[in-house]
Amino acid sequence: MGSLVIENANLFTGVDEEVIHNGAVWVSDGIIRFAGHQSSMPPVEDDTEKFDVCEKFVMPGMTESHVHLSYNNAHPQQLNSQPLPTAMLDAADNARVLLGSGFTSAISFGSAQGLDVPLRDAINSGRIPGPRLAASDRDLGSTGSNADGTFGGDNSKKIIADGPWAIRKAIRTLAKRRCDIVKIFLDGEALSEFAPPGILTYSDEEVDAAVEEAHIRGMRVVCHSRSAAAVKQAVRHGVDIIGHANYLDDEAIDMLEAKRESVFISPGIAWEIALLDRGSELGLPRDAMEQRGYQREVDETISAVKRLRESRVRVLIGGDYGLNITPHGTNSKDLEYFVDLFGMSTAEALLCATRDGGKAADPSGMVGTLEDGKYADLLIIDGNPLEDIRILQDHSRIVGVMKGGVMHCALMQKNPYAAPDGRTG
Numbered sequence: 001m002g003s004l005v006i007e008n009a010n011l012f013t014g015v016d017e018e019v020i021h022n023g024a025v026w027v028s029d030g031i032i033r034f035a036g037h038q039s040s041m042p043p044v045e046d047d048t049e050k051f052d053v054c055e056k057f058v059m060p061g062m063t064e065s066h067v068h069l070s071y072n073n074a075h076p077q078q079l080n081s082q083p084l085p086t087a088m089l090d091a092a093d094n095a096r097v098l099l100g101s102g103f104t105s106a107i108s109f110g111s112a113q114g115l116d117v118p119l120r121d122a123i124n125s126g127r128i129p130g131p132r133l134a135a136s137d138r139d140l141g142s143t144g145s146n147a148d149g150t151f152g153g154d155n156s157k158k159i160i161a162d163g164p165w166a167i168r169k170a171i172r173t174l175a176k177r178r179c180d181i182v183k184i185f186l187d188g189e190a191l192s193e194f195a196p197p198g199i200l201t202y203s204d205e206e207v208d209a210a211v212e213e214a215h216i217r218g219m220r221v222v223c224h225s226r227s228a229a230a231v232k233q234a235v236r237h238g239v240d241i242i243g244h245a246n247y248l249d250d251e252a253i254d255m256l257e258a259k260r261e262s263v264f265i266s267p268g269i270a271w272e273i274a275l276l277d278r279g280s281e282l283g284l285p286r287d288a289m290e291q292r293g294y295q296r297e298v299d300e301t302i303s304a305v306k307r308l309r310e311s312r313v314r315v316l317i318g319g320d321y322g323l324n325i326t327p328h329g330t331n332s333k334d335l336e337y338f339v340d341l342f343g344m345s346t347a348e349a350l351l352c353a354t355r356d357g358g359k360a361a362d363p364s365g366m367v368g369t370l371e372d373g374k375y376a377d378l379l380i381i382d383g384n385p386l387e388d389i390r391i392l393q394d395h396s397r398i399v400g401v402m403k404g405g406v407m408h409c410a411l412m413q414k415n416p417y418a419a420p421d422g423r424t425g
């Protein structure tokens with residue numbers, strides 16, 4: 001694969017909030033050998049290729065912490081309705097768009113029809129472009145849970161299991177299918193007629209069986225938990241990444257703080273924001289969505305994330321992109337929400353997207369920061385996201401995406417993987 005030095009960069013390594021002017025990154029065989037000030041770089045072979053990036057911003061590739069690559073940018077009630085061959089092609093296209101949007105890692109929160117594993121394998125073998133994917137499969141939930149036909153969906157695209165042994169069997173099946181991630185529903189959704197947030201859809205015994213079985217088989221567990229009760233249930237039983245966590249009480253915050261070295265929160269706020277702002281396009285007017293409680297959910301999430309930050313619990317960006325109101329490729333919108341809604345500095349939001357997301361995506365610690373010994377996953381940005389975080393939403397500013405030392409577009413050229421018009425939202 002050879003050796004390459006990126007030089008003359010404004011370098012954000014993701015280790016801390018600092019930007020190193022005159023920064024350099026030395027990449028050899030897909031691994032970073034040095035990242036820091038150019039003057040302290042060790043000597044490299046004379047024939048090492050050099051790229052002068054003319055003071056562009058170089059940062060770690062980002063992690064989308066809650067991805068559904070099987071979503072086909074459709075109405076929420078028509079998601080996953082396409083036949084399998086079409087769905088597979090859509091998923092491959094979505095993986096390409098996600099990588100081109102600056103996301104070199106992604107954690108699946110469920111894929112209809114079990115598309116993730118073949119997708120991950122095709123990406124890893126280099127046949128198609130895409131992020132490093134922690135692959136899951138169909139959602140797992142109980143009868144009457146949010147996985148069970150909330151949106152009138154087809155249950156063959158979900159796994160409905162009740163009781164510890166049925167759950168263990170379902171998870172053993174996921175292990176056989178070579179999943180990395182198990183996605184379970186612990187409570188529901190304000191749009192649901194029968195499974196709202198706050199009503200637990202699994203018992204403690206069932207969640208305990210799910211997490212134990214997944215961990216025995218080397219898989220991690222991610223969950224849908226909106227209410228404090230469902231978050232506490234997740235923490236009690238050792239769920240690894242908790243999705244949503246909109247409503248938190250003191251006890252939930254204390255429990256999360258006690259486990260902050262091992263647990264991550266992925267709010268996925270784009271769903272509520274898009275539903276309120278653009279739901280009318282779907283026949284779901286704002287008034288009706290406010291009555292359902294979605295504005296309150298946003299307000300509660302803002303205060304929850306504030307408390308999580310005070311308790312230094314890691315909060316990750318991303319979630320539920322791939323609907324017609326949140327198309328694939330617009331995932332960097334989350335950084336804007338983190339700054340504007342959650343009150344983070346641009347540097348703090350970038351660290352959520354890089355360092356913290358990377359740790360969640362790859363617990364072995366190979367991604368998320370630009371440091372000696374890590375995978376060479378980085379972005380070259382025309383502009384400074386620390387001055388304006390929205391720059392990352394503009395695909396024409398993402399002039400280089402490197403994953404494992406492979407540059408997925410020519411340096412300083414328009415990103416060929418940018419989503420085509422009409423899909424950038």
Ligand SMILES: [Zn+2]
Binds near residue numbers: 066068109319
């Ligand atoms: Zn989701």
